[in-house]
Amino acid sequence: MSDAASYNFAYLDEQTKRMIRRALLKAVAIPGYQVPFASREMPMPYGWGTGGVQVTASVLGADDTLKVIDQGSDDTTNAVSIRKFFERTAGIATTTHTSEATVIQTRHRIPEAPLGEGQILVYQVPIPEPLRFLEPRETETRRLHALEDYGLMHVKLYEDIARHGHIATTYAYPVKVDGRYIMDPSPTPKFDNPKMDMCPALQLFGAGREKRIYALPPYTKVVSLDFEDHPFEPTKFDRGCALCGSEGIYLDEVVTDDRGGRMFVCSDTDYCESRRAEATEGGHALHEVPR
């Protein structure tokens, strides 16, 4: 059983892949709608990307090149583990470069480099239902979606503004898809929400434990929920990356000592490395950022 050769290409059997592809087709046909699918047990735990892994396994072909990121990085342990899983069970090429990948599986981030047509971005989704924390019952939330009854969500956002003066949601910030369904963008920081809008790549969302698939076909309108007098504002950083100097990108805060020392670096490690490689090739010194 330890022999990978005894498993089918990309682990899942072809019947299961066909079932998932049907769910994917339905999801693409109804952007933002959560399609129930018969999620399988995978050899990694629920909540660790089984939905994304099943979607990836179902769309991968032998000539695909896969990139896997977690928190924007190719080197976080779970990203390494999932990449190795597909290297072993599908024998496909892998990469850390966003531009070289045909399929990118991600947890919590959208790469900084713009995605292009023909690329597929697969999101790992823990709780697919954007209304879940307002209404715990699935029977009820499905009814609310069917009736396009999104009053609960607007009241929640309004209460945020009444209490805090602004919307106090920083990640998993709800979006409206193609003017119809409210969708959970997975727990990506709201910084990434604008990248979903009119994205040329196909975006697929897999929630294994909750058994749901949803999708954004290329060039779908995705609007972060807001109010006219309180427009959506992506998170802004007041500095650039301390390693590559890029600005307008998402930063990780790194604690450097126990005396309050902090530095801010790119969350997207491939983007950071590419920028530094360019700078070195161009003969420029690394960008120095004042602390």
Add this chain to the structure above:
Amino acid sequence: MYVAVKGGEAAIAAAHTLLAKERRGDPAVPELTTDQIREQLALAVDRVMSEGSLYDRDLAPLAIKQARGDLIEAIFLVRAYRSTLPRFGYAQPIDTSAMSIRRRISATFKDLPGGQVLGPTFDYTHRLLDDSLNEVAAEPTAPARRPIADDANAPHVADLLGEQGLIEPNPQATDDAPVADLTRDPLAFPAERDLRLQSLARGDEGLLLALGYSTQRGYGRTHPFAGEIRMGSVEVHLAPEELGFEVPLGTIVVTECEMVNQFKGSAESPPQFTRGYGLTFGHSERKSMSMALVDRALRTRELGEEVVAPAQDEEFVLSHVDNVQATGFVEHLKLPHYVDFQAELQLVRQMRREWEEANRKEAAE
């Protein structure tokens, strides 16, 4: 100087090597064999087969060994393997009234056709640690067995009540009616009883025990009696479409529990007892009894009673009863959440600034 974190791959490989070493323990102690686990930790094997939804007396011990005795981890290993197996078809319903009985007790009748058979049970043992087990003991002797007559017949207790109309009849199965299967279709609500029973059969023993217990303590009381608990082996038959007749696949050991519960009756039906049903692979009375309690509690809606307690709430129970799902999601909190936490940090800082400004302004006024 900080450089972006690398080395996840090497760290994972090293952690796995360390895990293998820890699993083996002190090399001076002989390694545990899967045969030993199958034969001597049989109840652990039974639990892993039940909740792993795979009756395989070789794979379950292997999973237990690999999981270092962590049964939920072993169940997870079995489930992950199970999902790679092709589905040939669905077996015929097993006939537990034709069971070759090893244990069969009823708490509702002192004596009954087929008799009370205690079988191997912890019941009535004194829970005193037996330090003779520290040594390799002499082989235990087999107890004397009363020969069982060929025509020995042990009808289900609930059927004895059914003959007099004192208990609701079991719903009759129609041959070509599809049976729900949550390993092939996503869970949807409302869930009918076939789906609920499948979910409970795969569900976590601990959660079912607690939920069943809660109904006994007044959270959705059902006044249960253990009508019957039976354990033994039954034959499994498959009727392949191309053959047109049944072929036996082998025998499996199961534990079945039929609870007999009170019911006041309604406008449509006279007062009669109702049923709760539990079935597990292997020998597992705690699980099958708990399952029967929860099955009855989940029939609240069907029997026109009011849903007031957690054990009666099918969305609550079925959504949380699977321990492979639960352990995965609870433990995923170990995964990095840097970017979301960063977003929350920014927000807390902003809100603290706003709070301080507001306080300053108030003090100035």
